[in-house]
Amino acid sequence: MRGADRGWLPFGAVRAGSIGTPRTGLLTGLEYLRNFEGAGFANLSGKLRIRLRETEAVVHVIRRGTPEPVMFNVFARINTGGEPLTRQEIRHALISGRARTLLAELAETEEFRRATGYSAVGDRMADREMVLRFLAFRMTSPTRTSPVTSTRSSPRRCTR
Numbered sequence: 001m002r003g004a005d006r007g008w009l010p011f012g013a014v015r016a017g018s019i020g021t022p023r024t025g026l027l028t029g030l031e032y033l034r035n036f037e038g039a040g041f042a043n044l045s046g047k048l049r050i051r052l053r054e055t056e057a058v059v060h061v062i063r064r065g066t067p068e069p070v071m072f073n074v075f076a077r078i079n080t081g082g083e084p085l086t087r088q089e090i091r092h093a094l095i096s097g098r099a100r101t102l103l104a105e106l107a108e109t110e111e112f113r114r115a116t117g118y119s120a121v122g123d124r125m126a127d128r129e130m131v132l133r134f135l136a137f138r139m140t141s142p143t144r145t146s147p148v149t150s151t152r153s154s155p156r157r158c159t160r
Contacts, residue, residue, distance in 0.1 A: 088129035103128040 027036050041049060060078055062071055075090055085093075092100055106112055107120070107127040120127035 086124050086126070086129070088125040088132070091132075092125060092128070103131050106131045 026038055026040050028038065030037050036044070041052075044052070060074065062074060071094065072090065075094060076085065092103075107122060107130070112120070112127070112131065116127075116130065120130050122128070
């Protein structure tokens with residue numbers, strides 16, 4: 001797609017970057033088929049190389065201007081092949097740039113770790129969600145009339 005017709009791929013940048021690279025990269029971090037750990041495309045059997053070459057990839061492209069709740073919903077539905085993603089993992093995948101970096105930086109500070117009693121874990125981005133919630137409370141007026149909790153799952157607003 002070119003120009004204004006360019007869309008957005010609703011899955012992680014790591015997976016998007018790996019499309020078309022099985023011939024040059026090494027297989028690492030395998031959850032299954034661990035006997036292929038460290039193998040390159042050339043090290044695989046001919047049958048497996050043919051199978052990989054002939055496998056069709058399904059790509060979902062979302063057009064620019066698609067409402068955020070729709071993007072969030074589509075992303076959540078197609079990215080639950082294994083363990084369901086947390087809301088923060090989905091936000092992280094949908095939003096790039098300084099906001100994502102800032103959450104990671106704040107979650108790694110000694111002040112944050114001390115304030116949480118070193119209990120905030122980063123493996124499923126619970127620490128970043130905690131930082132995001134703190135910022136939302138800090139930036140929200142104490143005279144706010146609507147409840148802080150909501151069923152809305154917008155990736156760019158902390159309304160939950």
